[in-house]
Amino acid sequence: MTIISDPLEGWSLPAWTYDDPDFFRAEQERVFAPSWQVVCHISDIPARGDWHTLEYLGESIIVVRGDDDAVRAFTNVCRHRGSRIVDGASGCAKKLVCPYHAWTYDLDGRLSGVPQKSDYPGLDTGKHGLTPVDMEIWRGFIFVRLVSEGPSVADMMAPYEDQVAPYRFEELTALGRVTLRPRTVNWKNVADNYSDGLHIPVAHPGLTRLFGRSYGVEAETHVDRMWGDLIERPSANWSERLYQTLLPPVPHLPEAAQKRWLYFKLWPNVAFDIYPDQVDFMQFLPVSPTETLIREISYVLPDDRREMKAARYLNWRINRQVNAEDTQLIARVQDGMASRSFSIGPLGQSEVCLRAFCRQMRALIPQAREEQRPTPGWSRT
Incomplete structure (x- = not known):
């Protein structure tokens, strides 16, 4: 049987897909609505009535621990009337009460209170509970999705379960609070940069001092999956050198x-940075064709050793610099993509993650195969 290769294999997505309103609209429905998004960790809602929210794609999702201890x-x-019920990122409540007309819901979502109920003859309260959303708890992290389509998180991560298991994700607790970092770039530029291994020795001198030539990528x-092993040679940077010295055995x-x-990016925008000392969660939430909200927080296992506390602080210092470098990189790419001189670029054989990403995007949105921007309005037809 003759295998026909895709002529676009080994080429990037066209630049217009990084700022186009129609493409962004298609992404919302075909990429993000069926994709899993992290809301929080089970340790963030330990008691009955504890809740956390996540807002994306114009939706607000709430995860809550019920009186029966179920999430x-x-x-x-x-x-x-469609009002938002709770405000903010987290809280605790005995019941969920709408602030508009005081319709009241039990923690399991059932409608349990309707003021002036006689005004609604024939209302079946059993059919008007809160609308459930697909949820999966994978190793303690609570994921949700808006459309029931595609593999589970467990199935997605199955190739790497043996690598993740020793880190005891289920026992993690938050270190600090969720940080929200807005960026004036398309979400794909953040995702591309996260999985790009070729820029590490060029644009991240700190990581290069720490890893040497050990950084690798696979898809x-x-x-x-990306990874780098700390080398023995002491870094010239004091934060990096102290981290090398003080990081205790685990x-x-x-x-x-x-x-x-160790780094994992789950399709399309959820990332876990896994260190011996902590686990950083990050996701790149699309806001508009040229705006992205990076949402991140660190999780740790209990460890009162002074060396571990110092290592976690030094990890933060090191990665604060890495984040600053990445912020400049993705801004430069977003700006450059606006040039009429750039359309698509070649991807090397080693750029396996970017090749896989482009392949998947073209399969979901065939217009990504067009080098030039289509006529506006195509996403509505």
């Missing part, structure tokens, strides 16, 4: 993980 996810929308169907990790920084 559930719903749209944060009253079934009466599975739904997950990119008894529950295998020898190969003691000095490894």
